[in-house]
Amino acid sequence: AQKVTQAQTEISVVEKEDVTLDCVYETRDTTYYLFWYKQPPSGELVFLIRRNSFDEQNEISGRYSWNFQKSTSSFNFTITASQVVDSAVYFCALSDDKIIFGKGTRLHILP
């Protein structure tokens, strides 16, 4: 069965600290895709990244980086030098025949 687990319900860090959001997934498929989405306080859902199951290269985009490890079924997201604008709910999602989301991690960046 398809499952996405975001064990961290809520995290608070002080601005400029680094923070990692964890995502663990389960799927029987060998071909699948993983995503991260951001939901700021305004409520819209914003796509951040997509990664396929064949590409285990880590990715860095500015202050954001993603670590995909197939061996541990994890796709973790790190924000370096966090900023108040990073405060949001972050969702990890898994796609094989349909797209399933985790419960989200609410991130508070304190000034």
Place this chain on the structure above:
Amino acid sequence: NAGVTQTPKFRVLKTGQSMTLLCAQDMNHEYMYWYRQDPGMGLRLIHYSVGEGTTAKGEVPDGYNVSRLKKQNFLLGLESAAPSQTSVYFCASSYYRTNEKLFFGSGTQLSVL
């Protein structure tokens, strides 16, 4: 660029009433989805469609029906609303396959009293 448009944005229903949420996309996307978002539960897939005239059940389909008579529209119906259906509903679409990123509407806040 309209993208994905949901109507209405807010609605209050009484228990037992019916209503339809409309999702419209102007990107010629094949796949469309309805999710509900509840505190602490994340986004849960209600129903989805892989093309005009098709629908399929997601994680939490009970109490909802959907129709995709036109490619650009995906309707979500509540035949007899219950307080447990109080939620924020999001529609989303993707171009062709589920491995593509989703484009989301702005959401519908539904309260069932």
